[in-house]
Amino acid sequence: MTTLADVAPGVAAAIEARDVRRVYRLDGVDVDALRGVSLRIEEGEYVAITGPSGSGKSTLMHLLGCLDRPTSGSLLVGGRDIARLGDADLAQVRNEEIGFVFQSFQLLARTSALDNVALPLVYRGIGRGERRRRAKEALEAVRLGHRLGHRPTQLSGGEQQRVAIARALVGEPRVLLADEPTGNLDTVNGDEVMTILERLNGERGVAVVLVTHEAEVAARARRLIRIRDGLVVEDTIVAHGAAVRS
Amino acid sequence: MNPLESLRVAGESLAANRLRSLLTMIGVIIGVAAVVVLVAIGGGAKSMVENEVEGLGSNIILIVPGKFAFGTAPSLSRLQYSDIDLAARVVGSPDDVTASITSGEEVRSGPLDFFATVQGLTQTVPQIFNRPIAQGAYLTKADVDTGARVVVLGADVASALFPGEDPVGRPVTIAGVRFRVVGVAVRRGSAFGVSQDSQVDIPITAAQRLFGVSAVQDLAVKAPTPDRIKPLSDQLVAALSAKYPGERFSAVTQDQILGTIGRILSLLTLVLAAIAGISLLVGGVGVSNIMLVGVRERTREIGLRKALGARQRDVTLQFLIEAVLLTAVGGAIGILLGVAISAAVGALSPLPTQIAWWSPAVAFAVSVAVGVFFGVVPARRAGRLDPVVALRTD
Numbered sequence: 001m002t003t004l005a006d007v008a009p010g011v012a013a014a015i016e017a018r019d020v021r022r023v024y025r026l027d028g029v030d031v032d033a034l035r036g037v038s039l040r041i042e043e044g045e046y047v048a049i050t051g052p053s054g055s056g057k058s059t060l061m062h063l064l065g066c067l068d069r070p071t072s073g074s075l076l077v078g079g080r081d082i083a084r085l086g087d088a089d090l091a092q093v094r095n096e097e098i099g100f101v102f103q104s105f106q107l108l109a110r111t112s113a114l115d116n117v118a119l120p121l122v123y124r125g126i127g128r129g130e131r132r133r134r135a136k137e138a139l140e141a142v143r144l145g146h147r148l149g150h151r152p153t154q155l156s157g158g159e160q161q162r163v164a165i166a167r168a169l170v171g172e173p174r175v176l177l178a179d180e181p182t183g184n185l186d187t188v189n190g191d192e193v194m195t196i197l198e199r200l201n202g203e204r205g206v207a208v209v210l211v212t213h214e215a216e217v218a219a220r221a222r223r224l225i226r227i228r229d230g231l232v233v234e235d236t237i238v239a240h241g242a243a244v245r246s
Numbered sequence: 247m248n249p250l251e252s253l254r255v256a257g258e259s260l261a262a263n264r265l266r267s268l269l270t271m272i273g274v275i276i277g278v279a280a281v282v283v284l285v286a287i288g289g290g291a292k293s294m295v296e297n298e299v300e301g302l303g304s305n306i307i308l309i310v311p312g313k314f315a316f317g318t319a320p321s322l323s324r325l326q327y328s329d330i331d332l333a334a335r336v337v338g339s340p341d342d343v344t345a346s347i348t349s350g351e352e353v354r355s356g357p358l359d360f361f362a363t364v365q366g367l368t369q370t371v372p373q374i375f376n377r378p379i380a381q382g383a384y385l386t387k388a389d390v391d392t393g394a395r396v397v398v399l400g401a402d403v404a405s406a407l408f409p410g411e412d413p414v415g416r417p418v419t420i421a422g423v424r425f426r427v428v429g430v431a432v433r434r435g436s437a438f439g440v441s442q443d444s445q446v447d448i449p450i451t452a453a454q455r456l457f458g459v460s461a462v463q464d465l466a467v468k469a470p471t472p473d474r475i476k477p478l479s480d481q482l483v484a485a486l487s488a489k490y491p492g493e494r495f496s497a498v499t500q501d502q503i504l505g506t507i508g509r510i511l512s513l514l515t516l517v518l519a520a521i522a523g524i525s526l527l528v529g530g531v532g533v534s535n536i537m538l539v540g541v542r543e544r545t546r547e548i549g550l551r552k553a554l555g556a557r558q559r560d561v562t563l564q565f566l567i568e569a570v571l572l573t574a575v576g577g578a579i580g581i582l583l584g585v586a587i588s589a590a591v592g593a594l595s596p597l598p599t600q601i602a603w604w605s606p607a608v609a610f611a612v613s614v615a616v617g618v619f620f621g622v623v624p625a626r627r628a629g630r631l632d633p634v635v636a637l638r639t640d
């Protein structure tokens with residue numbers, strides 16, 4: 001297996017997982033969702049994760065995004081071991097280092113696109129005016145500068161996911177994690193979302209990790225990680241990176 | 247997240263569920279309004295009694311036989327008419343001493359009658375108590391010295407027996423004995439629906455003969471200044487104890503009466519407020535319940551906020567502020583309602599009301615405390631939610 005770590009050793013990874021295990025306890029029965037995963041996500045990388053349903057992709061994404069803690073093994077974000085962080089510090093890592101995009105958008109229904117995007121900055125203690133300015137910028141970056149006051153219900157699925165991407169982006173994170181971002185979208189909208197992710201990765205250098213079931217989506221990434229039964233079974237650099245193409 | 251931001255978010259979420267918020271507040275509104283109204287009624291009663299007692303006159307000392315206490319009957323009096331002179335020597339002024347005998351009796355004029363409080367008194371009464379005369383004159387020293395059968399009528403008695411007429415100079419019978427009306431007292435009004443004007447005053451000497459008693463029930467003395475009240479009380483009790491060995495006498499001052507009645511009324515007010523407080527408590531339980539429902543409903547929102555960087559503390563604080571906002575707004579509305587109801591009760595019913603400055607303040611503080619107390623459990627539950635689990639619920 002060839003990874004960027006082999007190509008450029010010594011550079012601190014954006015996120016690094018070392019022998020990460022995650023065991024869910026369900027009605028007294030242990031479910032091994034991840035059974036020892038080690039991987040490095042480098043700064044500025046564009047990675048696709050695929051694998052069959054139930055293989056542990058979402059579990060891995062939650063761990064990479066510090067939404068969850070591993071049962072064993074360690075996770076380093078920007079070189080910092082998150083096992084040592086308390087609730088408040090972990091929240092800060094989520095807020096500042098990670099941008100998360102969900103399959104089901106997860107926008108606040110009664111809130112405008114602008115305020116949805118500004119939400120992460122609320123927890124950074126940034127004033128309202130500055131928040132809105134940055135949120136507007138982020139929305140413009142996903143070509144939604146004309147939809148600032150719209151509520152999620154007044155937006156198409158593709159537009160909603162772009163709002164969610166703007167929200168993930170507004171805090172200028174190290175890594176953008178997207179768990180099946182096109183899963184709820186048709187081909188046209190899905191394509192647009194992918195294009196935006198690629199452009200952001202190319203222009204801003206934010207690392208993108210996305211989970212997908214679709215072969216075409218996976219094919220556009222520069223690195224492909226395949227997961228099966230809670231283990232990484234393949235991790236390859238794809239020569240014809242799609243991000244370059246756009 | 248700064249507190250102002252939390253307040254804004256809390257306000258928005260309450261506004262989003264306006265009807266529910268209002269219904270939740272109703273318990274708190276009713277509780278606070280009830281506390282304010284009942285305390286106002288208690289306060290009104292207290293201040294009315296105070297006005298009553300102070301309106302009697304100033305620096306008055308009552309000397310009664312036995313021990314003055316609520317719960318024990320007054321002792322049978324062995325005080326004599328001549329003890330007025332004894333008291334006058336102690337005080338140094340005969341004009342500042344009087345004595346009384348009281349009995350409820352039928353007062354008649356022709357076919358009309360009235361059951362009045364008949365008081366045997368002396369001519370010095372207007373000097374000691376506030377008892378202004380509307381028509382005619384008060385009893386004279388000669389009336390008292392000779393035991394003349396003359397009477398000063400209370401305003402109610404006068405209007406009942408002599409409707410639309412001038413009673414002065416007219417005859418009445420008291421307990422079957424003829425008296426001549428020499429004066430009518432100024433109307434004093436009623437306290438707690440009990441008339442203060444159903445009293446008639448006759449010379450104490452006439453009262454002794456009318457009731458067939460030689461003792462007088464009590465003595466009343468006016469101290470020249472407030473700081474003389476205590477020493478004079480002690481001297482009077484000492485002088486009487488010396489004259490009647492083995493007997494016990496008590497000096498009762500206005501402050502003592504006020505203190506005793508004040509304590510009873512304060513306790514009553516407190517009990518009423520506590521009962522009203524129960525509804526505030528029930529309101530608090532309602533708040534807690536609706537907050538728990540809110541946390542469950544907004545689980546996904548909470549999960550999202552945490553995923554985006556909200557700390558446990560931020561989420562807990564947000565829900566706590568929401569609960570407190572709910573009870574604080576409810577408390578404020580309750581205070582306005584309570585003040586309005588108190589004013590209406592004072593204006594439209596015989597119950598007097600008086601709003602003490604502290605009662606709205608305390609009611610507000612308590613409603614805020616109720617919000618904190620009943621908001622803490624739901625708020626902590628919200629703060630502890632696991633973001634992954636929360637995001638997956640729908």
Ligand SMILES: Nc1ncnc2c1ncn2[C@@H]1O[C@H](COP(=O)(O)OP(=O)(O)OP(=O)(O)O)[C@@H](O)[C@H]1O
Nearest residue numbers: 024025026031033052053054055056057058059060
């Ligand atoms: N909260 C949980 N409690 C118990 N078991 C869980 C929990 N979450 C996930 N699992 C189990 O862990 C395994 C991995 O789940 P995960 O959601 O990571 O799969 P996935 O690869 O994302 O699947 P999909 O492609 O269908 O989204 C599955 O067997 C799932 O049943």
Ligand SMILES: [Mg+2]
Nearest residue numbers: 057058059179
């Ligand atoms: Mg999944």
